[in-house]
Amino acid sequence: MDMFIRQRIKAVKKGDQNAFADIVEMYKDKIYQLCYRMLGNRHEAEDAAQEAFIRAYVNIHTYDPNMKFSSWLYRIATNLSIDRMRKKKPDVYLDAEVSGTDGLTMYSQLAGEGTSPEDALESLELQQMVQEAILKLPEKYRAVIVLKYIDELSLQEISDILNLPIGTVKTRIHRGREALRKHLEHL
Amino acid sequence: MPCSKKIVQWMHDYLDGDIQKEEEQQLRSHIQQCEACREHFYALKKTVAFVENVSHFTPSDDFIKKVMYNLPREKRRVRWKRWLTHHPFLTAASLFLLLSTSSLWAVWQEDNEFSFSKQEHLIVQNHTVIVPEGKVVEGDIVVRNGDIKIEGEVHGNVTVINGHKYLASAGEVTGQIEEVNEVFDWIWYNVKRVGYNIAKTLTK
Known part of the structure; x- marks a missing residue:
């Protein structure tokens, strides 16, 4: 797998776009997921994820092979999401609701396998509440929490992605977790 | 707490x-x-x-397409290379054509000395081969880098490469008479000759 990615990156560096399509295929779900958790809106997440890949392509020459390629991609996507969060007007909650409605269609499609509609709805509400709680986190906590739980990344990887000392990453995860707990305790 | x-x-x-x-x-x-x-x-x-356990959404189905569409155009060299590897037969064929054309071209360039096929009765004056009046030449004549003046008869083909033919009113050629002055004519002439030779050996 690693070999495959390395060889694809080499081809991309030579300007081969088909090789880049393979890379997008491999990481699109994770990157999209990351953007969605950061931004809380499917449309915006799709947009940000696409921009992240385009930036990766344009800047492929700055990629340092000593770093995990996925970490490099996560870094681009995280920074981009944070930029967008900052530019966003405080209509986060309106957006979150829209994303929830989106989720309804998605979820009702998935729910076919054995879960009753009541369960699905309840779980959907729960999903929405969790996502809202994530969106309420300040950006520095949000980034570490999302990275930690999206792909079960290690503290070391998160520290590489965000270019922060491990100690700082830990502190932020702990604080972020406590903040989430406060938001979700009543459930 | x-x-x-x-x-x-x-x-x-x-x-x-x-x-x-x-x-x-x-x-x-x-x-x-x-x-x-x-x-x-x-x-x-x-x-x-x-x-x-928050549920995972996936991006739209045409996500990759949209990304690829928005990438800056790739370098020409790469597209060219990919085309070559995807069409090996055409690559080989065009390479062959290129090489054979260029070698013929080289021969054409090099070969600018006056020469002609030796046949009886032919007279030569200043790069002009003359078939004299009243004489009959049996066989083909090829003249390179010179002209031919036909006043008598030729029982065969006449080919002039890089020169002109002058057929007098009394002159007669039983076979084909041809002038080859351009490199493409020359290539075509060679191709025809090879084909003709192959056909000849096959019929034997």
Whole structure:
């Protein structure tokens, strides 16, 4: 797998776009997921994820092979999401609701396998509440929490992605977790 | 509220999978005794479970297409290379054509000395081959880099490469008479000759 990615990156560096399509295929779900958790809106997440890949392509020459390629991609996507969060007007909650409605269609499609509609709805509400709680986190906590739980990344990887000392990453995860707990305790 | 900062710190270390064995032991035994800490730990674990189990959405089906469409155009060299590797037969064919054309071209360029096929009765004057009046030449004549003036008869083909033919009113050629003055004519002439030779050996 690693070999495959390395060889694809080499081809991309030579300007081969088909090789880049393979890379997008491999990481699109994770990157999209990351953007969605950061931004809380499917449309915006799709947009940000696409921009992240385009930036990766344009800047492929700055990629340092000593770093995990996925970490490099996560870094681009995280920074981009944070930029967008900052530019966003405080209509986060309106957006979150829209994303929830989106989720309804998605979820009702998935729910076919054995879960009753009541369960699905309840779980959907729960999903929405969790996502809202994530969106309420300040950006520095949000980034570490999302990275930690999206792909079960290690503290070391998160520290590489965000270019922060491990100690700082830990502190932020702990604080972020406590903040989430406060938001979700009543459930 | 939990008892101390230290205990809470351990809880988080535990959830990060980053706790020492000894501390984990102490944490466990403390939680068994202390209800407040137990509740806090339970709430944290529940939070983690919620966040971990949040359902995963996937991007739109044409996500890759949209990304690819928005990339800056790739370098020409790469597209060209890919085309070559995807069409090996055409590549080989065009390479062959290129090489054979260029070698013929080289021959054409090099070969600018006056020469002609030796046949009886031919007279030569200043790069002009003359078939004299009243004489009959049996066989083909090829003249390179010179002209031919036909006043008599030729029983065969006449080819002039890089020159002109002058056929007098009394002159006669039973075969084909041809002028080859351009490199493409020359190539075509060679191709025809090869074909003709192959056909001849086959019929034998």
